[in-house]
């Protein structure tokens with residue numbers, strides 16, 4: 001096995017290229033609410049025009065806009081149309097000198113080409129006084145202007161979020177086709193680890209990575225399968241890795257650094273695994289490993305994620321996510337970078353792209369960010385307080401308070 005240390009951008013590119021070659025899991029029909037978080041395996045098409053009728057967007061009066069040029073304009077109110085009104089009630093025409101009282105979400109009657117907001121009118125019996133003029137089309141969404149019957153409203157590959165749930169509901173789809181959750185085996189390694197149900201000895205710690213990863217996998221539309229913790233022992237590791245290879249994706253944590261008992265790469269190499277990279281110039285997460293295992297013509301991608309809890313989380317988002325997205329049938333997504341103004345100086349050494357736990361705050365016109373004090377990539381508490389990472393590029397040593405800096409939002 002040769003060592004291949006990639007820059008952050010190279011490693012990310014490699015993962016994206018590999019992801020684009022993957023075949024997603026099979027489609028299945030699921031009820032709409034179970035689809036949330038999964039990728040659509042079908043296009044969602046409009047079953048009718050949207051909106052299906054010219055929709056008033058205001059409470060007010062449907063009028064002929066040309067009759068609101070000279071103000072105030074007195075119009076005779078000839079009818080009232082509520083949202084959901086029966087067709088018989090809406091089958092009227094607004095003639096010269098007339099107005100129809102109308103509610104938000106109601107169909108605009110023939111003859112009218114605009115709606116005057118009720119706030120800009122007065123009312124006296126059958127007479128409405130218009131105090132502000134409207135132009136043609138104002139406060140009306142034309143029938144079919146959002147989508148025509150048969151148009152694709154949401155394309156396959158989109159991950160179902162609340163807005164897409166709304167579209168599916170609006171087109172009458174209590175079930176939709178999504179890709180099955182890819183099975184993701186999670187294997188934590190380390191002699192010091194005990195299960196979270198047990199009391200750790202004085203020099204032991206609880207296995208938190210299997211759980212943080214399971215949460216990340218589930219949120220990304222995968223089905224986590226937590227394997228028993230492996231000791232730092234080649235035979236046991238080999239046995240559990242073989243088990244993990246049966247999944248659609250294998251995630252191993254720990255045992256990928258330079259320590260004497262870091263055996264993961266060695267055991268994977270003995271399986272004739274293909275390694276795409278065996279490290280990336282990032283902090284945290286430098287020892288991250290990405291490759292593919294082959295088994296009777298089947299191939300399973302794997303990641304060896306460094307065991308430090310923050311490294312595990314960061315490398316999942318940076319590198320595992322595109323592969324899991326592709327297996328889950330989701331169209332590729334860029335990393336969610338943004339910009340914010342530093343509240344305090346940031347100093348670091350050059351050479352690595354750093355993703356440092358940070359807190360984004362500030363007002364709508366002034367997003368501000370600052371580092372969270374941490375004890376390094378094992379600091380779970382710092383990670384739990386972060387809502388983003390500050391991204392320090394490899395060539396910069398110093399950023400000053402007040403400068404704009406790139407942040408990576410958590411996904």
Ligand code: AMP
Pocket residue numbers: 188189190192193205206207208209210253254255256257259262305306307308309378
């Ligand atoms: P390793 O990558 O195996 O060298 O581990 C790096 C650090 O992460 C060590 O301090 C480990 O104790 C810790 N660590 C490794 N695996 C886990 C885990 N599953 N849960 C929590 N901490 C871990």
Ligand code: MG
Pocket residue numbers: 189190191232254255307
């Ligand atoms: Mg270890």
